[in-house]
Amino acid sequence: xxxxxxxxxxxxxxxxxxxxxxxxxxxxxxxxxxxxxxxxxxxxxxxxxxxxxxxxxxxxxxxxxxxxxxxxxxxxxxxxxxxxxxxxxxxxxxxxxxxxxxxxxxxxxxxxxxxxxxxxxxxxxxxxxxxxxxxxxxxxxxxxxxxxxxxxxxxxxxxxxxxxxxxxxxxxxxxxxxxxxxxxxxxxxxxxxxxxxxxxx
Amino acid sequence: xxxxxxxxxxxxxxxxxxxxxxxxxxxxxxxxxxxxxxxxxxxxxxxxxxxxxxxxxxxxxxxxxxxxxxxxxxxxxxxxxxxxxxxxxxxxxxxxxxxxxxxxxxxxxxxxxxxxxxxxxxxxxxxxxxxxxxxxxxxxxxxxxxxxxxxxxxxxxxxxxxxxxxxxxxxxxxxxxxxxxxxxxxxxxxxxxxxxxxxxxxxxxxxxxxxxxxxxxxxxxxxxxxxxxxxxxxxxxxxxxxxxxxxxxxxxxxxxxxxxxxxxxxxxxxxxxxxxxxxxxxxxxxxxxxxxxxxxxxxxxxxxxxxxxxxxxxx
Numbered sequence: 001x002x003x004x005x006x007x008x009x010x011x012x013x014x015x016x017x018x019x020x021x022x023x024x025x026x027x028x029x030x031x032x033x034x035x036x037x038x039x040x041x042x043x044x045x046x047x048x049x050x051x052x053x054x055x056x057x058x059x060x061x062x063x064x065x066x067x068x069x070x071x072x073x074x075x076x077x078x079x080x081x082x083x084x085x086x087x088x089x090x091x092x093x094x095x096x097x098x099x100x101x102x103x104x105x106x107x108x109x110x111x112x113x114x115x116x117x118x119x120x121x122x123x124x125x126x127x128x129x130x131x132x133x134x135x136x137x138x139x140x141x142x143x144x145x146x147x148x149x150x151x152x153x154x155x156x157x158x159x160x161x162x163x164x165x166x167x168x169x170x171x172x173x174x175x176x177x178x179x180x181x182x183x184x185x186x187x188x189x190x191x192x193x194x195x196x197x198x199x200x201x
Numbered sequence: 202x203x204x205x206x207x208x209x210x211x212x213x214x215x216x217x218x219x220x221x222x223x224x225x226x227x228x229x230x231x232x233x234x235x236x237x238x239x240x241x242x243x244x245x246x247x248x249x250x251x252x253x254x255x256x257x258x259x260x261x262x263x264x265x266x267x268x269x270x271x272x273x274x275x276x277x278x279x280x281x282x283x284x285x286x287x288x289x290x291x292x293x294x295x296x297x298x299x300x301x302x303x304x305x306x307x308x309x310x311x312x313x314x315x316x317x318x319x320x321x322x323x324x325x326x327x328x329x330x331x332x333x334x335x336x337x338x339x340x341x342x343x344x345x346x347x348x349x350x351x352x353x354x355x356x357x358x359x360x361x362x363x364x365x366x367x368x369x370x371x372x373x374x375x376x377x378x379x380x381x382x383x384x385x386x387x388x389x390x391x392x393x394x395x396x397x398x399x400x401x402x403x404x405x406x407x408x409x410x411x412x413x414x415x416x417x418x419x420x421x422x423x424x425x426x427x428x429x430x431x432x433x434x435x436x437x438x439x440x441x442x443x444x445x446x447x448x449x450x451x452x453x454x455x456x457x458x459x460x461x462x463x464x465x466x467x468x469x470x471x472x473x474x475x476x477x478x479x480x481x482x483x484x485x486x487x488x489x490x491x492x493x494x495x496x497x498x499x500x501x502x503x504x505x506x507x508x509x510x511x512x513x514x515x516x
Binding site: 018019021028032035052056171172173174175176177178179180181182183184185186187188189 | 270271283284285286287288290297298299300302373374375377378379383392410411413416417418421423425427432433434436438439441442443444445446447463468470481483484
């Protein structure tokens with residue numbers, strides 16, 4: 001009896017390693033033979049599979065920041081300033097900031113940087129490159145033919161430049177691997193499939 | 202004695218993948234059953250595919266887990282999943298595409314099967330199934346008796362020369378669950394059926410299976426053609442579309458026309474422009490079929506001197 005128990009225990013370990021893809025060739029042969037003929041081994045294999053499936057379906061857990069040695073906030077600070085933190089994330093981030101002077105200092109630095117960027121003067125398009133302004137000016141000064149003609153020339157030249165080099169539709173860029181994925185996908189459709197099901201194979 | 206192949210669905214994929222994944226065509230009687238089993242077979246293996254085109258040889262080695270008409274495929278350390286109308290990349294930025302389509306039954310007598318011979322491979326009982334086209338050997342499959350898996354596939358060109366092989370090693374007749382990411386969590390681009398009047402229903406024996414909106418926005422389409430054994434997709438896009446991946450392409454001379462061509466172990470990709478459209482065609486069709494298909498599609502336009510100069514100056 002004790003011999004049988006040792007055998008079962010070893011087989012259980014082998015089956016577990018089999019599911020992990022950790023068997024060498026000899027061990028794999030043992031498992032394959034057992035799964036073809038040994039009902040107990042098959043039952044044990046199914047039990048292990050079910051257990052693994054159950055583990056895989058458990059919700060993922062995030063380790064709280066305060067439990068991570070040396071863990072500090074990074075992207076969360078930016079999201080915090082932007083008001084983009086999830087409701088679930090907010091308490092953890094606030095709790096961490098309460099107890100972490102380094103992250104509070106980082107948050108203050110980040111906030112100062114943003115304020116400085118916002119205070120930079122905006123850039124304006126030079127008036128001679130602004131087609132609309134040029135055309136409007138030429139319309140207001142109808143009697144000033146030489147000036148209007150000059151403005152019109154500039155506008156026409158700018159318009160031609162825009163259409164010729166920058167104003168047309170941007171050419172679409174496609175990667176060959178994307179096309180290959182699309183072909184592979186459609187080529188794998190079995191007969192009569194009308195809907196897509198997404199699951200493990 | 203030969204048996205006519207009756208295709209019942211316009212789906213295929215690369216020959217290798219089709220035999221392993223889709224096995225979409227139906228073959229009369231006993232072979233039909235064999236291919237159905239190939240589609241439904243379950244196994245884990247390392248697949249080596251070698252393809253020779255001209256003086257170039259392309260090789261790809263991939264770890265494959267096949268089950269329920271789909272495959273998990275690992276190349277280097279990246280897993281992907283293909284099957285049942287989906288192709289999903291499970292790399293650092295997982296993404297995928299899924300087609301919703303209703304295949305229509307089409308029959309063809311293009312291929313016939315020769316008599317099936319019993320054989321042994323990897324200490325397993327197998328069947329050797331020859332597939333003929335007009336009396337010429339087009340493919341042979343060594344199929345595992347117990348699982349129905351295609352252990353070896355040979356594909357021949359129009360002169361009966363071997364040009365592609367695919368073989369499984371480290372074969373295990375069950376799943377190994379080697380991947381770690383869940384493909385069901387990957388965001389998918391869903392592609393629905395589209396419309397186009399400009400596409401021929403049949404091109405050199407390949408029948409139009411379905412049409413979909415193309416990936417290059419409005420005006421682009423993807424047309425899927427198959428002859429039951431091989432298949433290709435024809436992408437028709439605006440001429441301004443830039444397709445990355447042809448930078449180091451070879452020049453294919455077919456008839457009196459020149460094309461850009463990239464040859465891989467699994468398939469061939471060809472690009473050209475005609476009538477204000479950019480065409481990209483890719484599939485697993487053999488060289489003689491490719492030439493016949495290209496001859497019936499819009500021919501590459503011969504560019505004027507000004508166009509060549511412009512291309513030289515501005516790309």
